[in-house]
Amino acid sequence: MIDLPRTVDFDGRKVILVDQRKLPEDLVFFECEDVECVAFAIKNMVVRGAPAIGATAAFGLALVASKFEGGRDELLKELRRAAELLRSTRPTAYNLFWAINRVLEGAKGSSPDEIREKIIGEARRIAEEDVENNKMIGELGYRLIRDGYRVMTICNAGSLATVWYGTATAPMYRAYEEGIKFEVVALETRPVLQGARITAFELSRAGIPVKLIVDGAAGYAMSELGVDLVITGADRVLRDGTTYNKIGTYSLSILAKEHGVPFYVAAPTSTFDLNSGPEDVKIEMRDPKEVAFIGGRRIAPEGVDVINPAFDRTPPSNITGIITEKGIVERPLDEGIRGLFSRSRGA
């Protein structure tokens, strides 16, 4: 089965990340001994994927706490400074803010040792829960995949986008364990090519048949090959189901609608931002060089303007359902999401 190390880990003195810039050629680790390094790793996509970013930021705070020598107030000040640095790395993925807030809220106590222990404990719980949530997404979602299906996905919402096991890939891994025969069509996902470099890599390693296509071939694949199901991840889900995810997801949702292909988002509830509207969400614009250069080679003329949004916004009307660890949200998504969160608050 899924033959991958944890994407994000913490050994008490170092945050240890799979260096995703080196995939698929090399599976190597990137180690951070301070929070500046952790911020660099998030910003420069050493680690990426909303849940993985959340856990990494939590461990970044744990790192600050574990190394800190000084008084209680200084520690809290240091943690706030670190949190601000981590929040500034990437603006769209909600799990980043969720995990930082959760760790800071838990940072209570009368002594530095007590606070340190709570912070490290909370960061470890965030990472553990991520794996558990993904397993549950797999358990709830795998029945959507049937024998003979061709399942399409974009970017990487896989084990390498989470602490382990993945969100969009969780139903795939679970279906594979159940012996269901299906294949995955992975969009390569320009500009950073996470589909080619990471999704194709991890699914192949797990033994799941995968076919790689360029992003422009999604419509072709639906009309000429046939696609039965789309599952994507999410970087942020709003209370009405509006989903922010990797650039190209919105286009893919329109193609799915046109071809009558069910379009599911897989995301833990930590990706849900119930307090924002679209006007509050900033879509990260990344460096034009990500588009204009590939592997150090210039592919666009010097001086050309590039628009390089990292994410786009898919409206609820294009989404069939959202697979969470607490249940699959069906249409109407706003009601389903309300139910999901009121149930969990009540429980």
Add this chain to the structure above:
Amino acid sequence: MIDLPRTVDFDGRKVILVDQRKLPEDLVFFECEDVECVAFAIKNMVVRGAPAIGATAAFGLALVASKFEGGRDELLKELRRAAELLRSTRPTAYNLFWAINRVLEGAKGSSPDEIREKIIGEARRIAEEDVENNKMIGELGYRLIRDGYRVMTICNAGSLATVWYGTATAPMYRAYEEGIKFEVVALETRPVLQGARITAFELSRAGIPVKLIVDGAAGYAMSELGVDLVITGADRVLRDGTTYNKIGTYSLSILAKEHGVPFYVAAPTSTFDLNSGPEDVKIEMRDPKEVAFIGGRRIAPEGVDVINPAFDRTPPSNITGIITEKGIVERPLDEGIRGLFSRSRGA
């Protein structure tokens, strides 16, 4: 204005091509002294774009004729062999077959000299007419572009896809000459990146503002930035308006329909194949390496399956109109196309 040499030329002894593999870094020429070289150039995309391929093949036959020393029957045999080689290079672009047939049909005469003269003359006429047709496409099409418009295009149906001036770019160049203020959004167009490497290059050189995006950002651009018009080229247009063009065009046509953006195809009548149905058209599947490697660097894991169709099929229902040198075909496209060809036959 458009500051580019002819894409395809013939000096009596050599076929001279802009080497499009080297763009945008270097504008250099690739010269062929035999038809094997010409076939290589078409197959390996030294030259690409349906009209440019047609003219190149015609000059390939002119090259055979110009170098031939021997009798009449031997020359005709040699031409048929060359035609077969050229036809085998790329299966989808119709202009290739059209140009070869037109040159061979003109290869009549009682002496080798007479045949040689006719073939060279016919090849030169094909190239000249291509430029004239493009100018007429520009003249007829530029009124679709208004002040303040954002025009989207895919791949390169520009000067470098034709002998000169381009098909989809012709209305842009003409509108620019008229002083209309607009900008172009170019899709980079994986896998071969003709949009980034060639369209952005030639439009920038001409002084037309251009913004480059990854293919997955087309939906984002339509919904967040606003797009007023899409113009694409075509590799083959069937009698009902079904259009074969670069992979990604079909997806783009669906996005345009969803956002209410007029979607125009620009193509000379030499791209129209009135005798085939979709069952007769072969979509070229290209080397998986075009997707799995970029600039010599592997971006997908070894052994992963790649599906790499060079083209896709856009149904007439997604096309607002087709801009030809003989007029703009409006809906219903099948009637418009019938009218276009019966008029031209009558004229």
